[in-house]
Each structure stands twice: as structure tokens, then as C-alpha cells.
Amino acid sequence: MAESTTGRERIVAAALRILDAHGLADLTMRRLAAELDVRASALYWHFESKQVLLAAVADRIVRAAAVAEDAEPADVALALRDALLAHRDGAEVVLSTQALALGEDMPRRRLAAALARALPQDEADGGAAILVPFVLGHASLAQQRLQAAQLGLVAPVDEHDDFRHGVEVILAGLGAPVARARQASRG
Amino acid sequence: MAESTTGRERIVAAALRILDAHGLADLTMRRLAAELDVRASALYWHFESKQVLLAAVADRIVRAAAVAEDAEPADVALALRDALLAHRDGAEVVLSTQALALGEDMPRRRLAAALARALPQDEADGGAAILVPFVLGHASLAQQRLQAAQLGLVAPVDEHDDFRHGVEVILAGLGAPVARARQASRG
DNA sequence: ACCTGAACACCGTTCAAGT
């Protein structure tokens, strides 16, 4: 049911546009409303608070991670990272929203599912509980550093290889097979 | 030089009091100034912005991690985690400040130093680059979940064992010896 | 069902001026 463009979807899409163009600090209810040619108070008919709206934005960021059904754990982790970095301040939005149990729990479930094909279920769950904080923490730090580097405040680093190495170390520690992931798409 | 209670130190201490009592959302320049019986504008003589002030707060949170010179890597990670969780919203403050290169780089250096006693220097550096995002990410998520649990929004989890397990998996993946850490101080 | 108008109780920051 429901078209692809319900009221909430339009608002979330506008929020992502502001995020990309101006960053989280500029994503205010008033600015978002202006983007939609509406007053800020109108948004409260669709979302009960800014926090809930941000959870919906986080949801959409995470949902954009394209992962094949049978993807290797390392590929799931890389796809999640790409999705977090696809929008300015995306990692921060997802991280700050994740634990509130509002913004779905998809990253953990996808990682656990991928791990479960190589490990007993409880070890797969435990592994996901390690990979999720690593992915979110790394993406958060990487994104801040990338933005600082764009302002010339800091020397740029190759966060991508760094991230992949981390995932491989964790998988090795879990005793899971570390398949060489798809071709290196250095970013 | 400098007494233990310079102007900046007093302000940072007051900020930590507000953090503990009311959380990051209530840590405003106006409230902080009121705590010190001063107007908000006075704070700008000591700190050029709220962001820089928060970096100083993060610095102090991290510096409180008590680690012996010869501590095992796992103990350093646990001490950092304890320091982050010692103040309300502490992990978030440190995480959001860390990458700006303002809030010192101590966690990484301490972990790298501990790892360097068991691994070649470059592997120790690489290991620290994995442990730091894990520690910050895990503490951030754990702290949000703990606070949500206090509000009865979510079932409480034993984040402590979860964290230790993650550290052990990462150390195992690095090929570092995983010493059994000091007595379990389940919290 | 969806939005406006107006208000409430706030923000971070700047800067002349005081002591």
C-alpha cells in the first residue's frame, strides 16, 4: 500500500537534500519547512518531534545500502559504510539514532545474517555486536576527518583501506572466513 | 606552571557537573555561565566557541582514564571505556570531538603504545586504528542504550561483557596475546 | 487531512563598555 511518495517520504527526501548541501547543523525544522514551502509547525503533523524525523532519515540512509542476499560479511560491512558516507553527516545521524531503537535495527540483522552462513548463530550474533559499533564508529570518525581535510585542517587519510583492514581483523578474530571482497573501489 | 584551577579548568569542571546532572542537551553556554554565576558572554573570553569548550571537556574525560604504564592493551581499552561511561553523554562528547583533532589524540596513542609491546610498530598502529573506533562506537551505543533502559524504553543488556568480548576478538584477529584482564568489575 | 499564525521559552555569538 502507500505510494513511494507519502508525506513523510517527501519530508525525509528534503531533509537528505539539506544534509548533503549544508550539513546536520543546518538541518533545522524551519529550514526544512522552507525547503518544502511550508511553515515549521506543519512538520509536526507528520512527525511528533525532530528526533523522530531524524530517526526516519537514518532509516533511509541505512536502507540505501545495497546488499545481495548472499553477500559475504565483509561486503555487507562495506556496503553499510558506503551508505553512511553517501550523505554528509550520515554516520553521525545514524549513530545518534541507532540506539534509541527508533531507527530500525537493520545493520545488525544484516551482518548477523551474513555471518550466520559461516558461524553458529550465537557466534554470528556476537560478531554482529562487534562489527556494528566498529562500522558506525569508524564511519563517524572517517567522515569528520574527511570533512576536516576538505577544509584543509588535516591531512587526508585513506580511510577505505583502513576500514577494510579493520573488518578483516575482526572477521579473523571471530574465526570466520575472510573472503577477498569485491574489487577494491578505493575512495 | 599554572595552578590546577585556572579559569578554563573551573569552566570545564562546571560543564562536567551539568553533563552528569542534566545531559548534553542541557549543556548550553547560558546554563553553564549560570552555574558559574556569570553571563554567557563571559565564557567567550576563555573559549573561542562552544565547540572548543566541548573539546576541552572531552579531553578531560579521556584524561581521567587511569592506565598503568605497562598495562595490557585490553586493560587500556577497558579503562578508556570506563572513562567514557563515567559521565553522562561522555562517549558522544568525545566521539564528536575526537576527529576534529582538537580533543587530543590520547586514546589512539595509549592503545598503540600498549600494543607495541607485543607487536611490530606498524601493526600496533594499525591495531589502535581498529580499537579506537570500536571503543568509541561501542561506548556511544552502550551509553544511549543504558539511558534508554533507565527510562524503561528498552531491556537492559550486559554491555560490559559484550565490550570485553569485542576487544578480545579484535586482539585475537591482530595476533596479539589476549591476556586475561584484571578481575571482572561487571558494571 | 493538512497547514498557518502567533506565541513561548529558549539558543550561540559579538561587541562596546565597564572595572
Add this chain to the structure above:
DNA sequence: ACCTGAACACCGTTCAAGT
């Protein structure tokens, strides 16, 4: 050296009222 007073340009949220 350190602080006040006053202002500027904003915030998130509520709620009666409109269509």
C-alpha cells in the same frame, strides 16, 4: 584581565484557528 548589557539572528515545540 575579566566581566556585563544589550543586541542579532536564530532555535524546537504547541496550539488555536483556518481550509
